[in-house]
Amino acid sequence: MLERAWALSPQVSxxxxxxxxxxxxxGTRRLSFLKDPRLLTVVERLADAPSARAACEDAGVPDAALxxxxxxxxxxxxxxxxQERAA
Amino acid sequence: xxxxxxxxxxGLDAPICLTWELTYACNLACSHCLSSSGRRxxxxxxxxxxxxxxxxxxxxxxxxxxxxGGEPTIRPDFWELVDYATANQxxxxxxTNGSRITAEVAERLAASDYVDVQISxxxxxxxxxxxxxxxxxxxxxxxxxxxxxxxxxxxxxISVVTTRxxxxxxxxxxxxxxxxxxxxxxxxxxxxxxxxxxWDELHPTAEQxxxxxxxxxxxxxxxxxxxxxxxLAAYGDPLPGLxxxxxxxxxxxxxxxxxxxACPFTIHEQFKAGNVRDAGGFTGVWRTSDLFLDLxxxxxxxxxxxxxSWDACRGGCMAAKFFTGLPLDGPDPECVHGHGEALLAGVxxxxxxxxxxxxxxxxxxxxxxxxxxxxxxxxxGLTL
Numbered sequence: 001m002l003e004r005a006w007a008l009s010p011q012v013s014x015x016x017x018x019x020x021x022x023x024x025x026x027g028t029r030r031l032s033f034l035k036d037p038r039l040l041t042v043v044e045r046l047a048d049a050p051s052a053r054a055a056c057e058d059a060g061v062p063d064a065a066l067x068x069x070x071x072x073x074x075x076x077x078x079x080x081x082x083q084e085r086a087a
Numbered sequence: 088x089x090x091x092x093x094x095x096x097x098g099l100d101a102p103i104c105l106t107w108e109l110t111y112a113c114n115l116a117c118s119h120c121l122s123s124s125g126r127r128x129x130x131x132x133x134x135x136x137x138x139x140x141x142x143x144x145x146x147x148x149x150x151x152x153x154x155x156g157g158e159p160t161i162r163p164d165f166w167e168l169v170d171y172a173t174a175n176q177x178x179x180x181x182x183t184n185g186s187r188i189t190a191e192v193a194e195r196l197a198a199s200d201y202v203d204v205q206i207s208x209x210x211x212x213x214x215x216x217x218x219x220x221x222x223x224x225x226x227x228x229x230x231x232x233x234x235x236x237x238x239x240x241x242x243x244x245i246s247v248v249t250t251r252x253x254x255x256x257x258x259x260x261x262x263x264x265x266x267x268x269x270x271x272x273x274x275x276x277x278x279x280x281x282x283x284x285x286w287d288e289l290h291p292t293a294e295q296x297x298x299x300x301x302x303x304x305x306x307x308x309x310x311x312x313x314x315x316x317x318x319l320a321a322y323g324d325p326l327p328g329l330x331x332x333x334x335x336x337x338x339x340x341x342x343x344x345x346x347x348x349a350c351p352f353t354i355h356e357q358f359k360a361g362n363v364r365d366a367g368g369f370t371g372v373w374r375t376s377d378l379f380l381d382l383x384x385x386x387x388x389x390x391x392x393x394x395x396s397w398d399a400c401r402g403g404c405m406a407a408k409f410f411t412g413l414p415l416d417g418p419d420p421e422c423v424h425g426h427g428e429a430l431l432a433g434v435x436x437x438x439x440x441x442x443x444x445x446x447x448x449x450x451x452x453x454x455x456x457x458x459x460x461x462x463x464x465x466x467x468g469l470t471l
């Protein structure tokens with residue numbers, strides 16, 4: 001997950017909130033939550049970063065928190081909200 | 088860190104989604120109609136006013152609206168408003184009895200990613216359905232579903248209000264949904280609108296509530312509930328969903344004349360926060376109305392707070408309590424521990440509050456065409 005390049009699905013809309021963000025997928029009509037404002041920054045930077053790891057570093061995610069962020073990104077990829085792209 | 092549900096309980100700057108009833112006009116007269124619909128209200132929002140509301144929803148980044156009524160497709164500008172919403176990134180899910188879902192309409196719906204359809208069906212057989220929704224309404228809904236299936240619309244919703252007479256049909260509803268490649272949605276009967284008149288005879292018995300809960304737990308996320316059974320979380324495990332009352336916090340209702348209520352089940356002066364025609368528009372009502380700000384404060388659960396299930400059910404549904412005459416800081420009338428039932432016995436008949444908004448067609452006029460065409464639409468000719 002972390003070494004690959006990703007982008008948000010074009011069918012997904014993001015709304016920033018105090019706790020992070022709300023995500024809505026118009027394709028699956030699924031609502032999801034980003035429960036950390038830093039995760040929102042990571043997701044927003046994915047499209048321009050060479051890898052998910054780079055996006056996390058860019059957003060100032062400390063190494064110790066990386067596993068938790070990887071898990072959250074994994075879940076978004078599983079539900080199709082994140083799509084892999086060529087690096 | 089604050090839990091997500093606590094953020095929701097404190098309210099968001101914009102609703103996650105909201106219900107918007109476009110018209111009080113309806114060609115049916117369901118006995119449990121929560122908005123007491125029937126006749127169009129002459130004060131209903133104009134096309135321009137409705138578009139201004141959509142502009143606000145778009146600016147607030149409301150992902151989608153649940154459009155209902157009445158029968159929303161009766162409005163002559165219905166498709167214009169749907170197109171305007173989706174063009175402004177506001178998705179639409181609309182509830183319909185299916186009477187206007189022709190083969191042509193179904194084709195059009197199947198072609199859009201941003202429009203979802205919900206067909207109301209309150210019985211898995213014509214006998215059970217039509218007893219509540221009116222003669223012929225089952226056949227109408229099935230015909231609409233046939234059109235949607237033929238057009239290749241996958242995953243449309245079939246929405247069922249649970250009643251004493253259809254609880255035993257849950258498996259049959261699921262089979263119908265599977266047959267149509269549709270998703271089943273089961274919601275709770277509320278004593279709102281005309282629902283107050285039939286609640287005593289139609290609401291599920293205590294045993295049936297347990298049956299509904301067990302059935303839903305077994306189905307998991309495969310069946311939608313609109314979060315309407317969170318009072319049943321007191322049985323043990325919560326059902327999928329947020330399990331909180333979102334009224335005025337993450338959801339609300341805009342009614343056909345633009346009045347904004349805390350939720351679709353609370354059409355009553357006490358739960359009216361304002362009107363979209365007010366100076367600050369819908370945004371102002373959502374963000375600054377006294378009612379909504381109050382609902383976002385910690386709520387008192389009264390005696391419920393000493394109950395072991397308080398954290399699970401939070402006292403249940405505000406609308407269910409209010410319209411059965413129970414205090415808001417006490418148990419839900421359908422409290423799984425029976426506390427509500429005991430209190431209900433002490434409510435004198437006829438003393439529960441009733442909505443002052445009623446557009447029901449008088450009984451003597453039902454099953455006839457409207458006596459004036461403009462009861463359904465200001466633009467309609469008499470050749471209906």
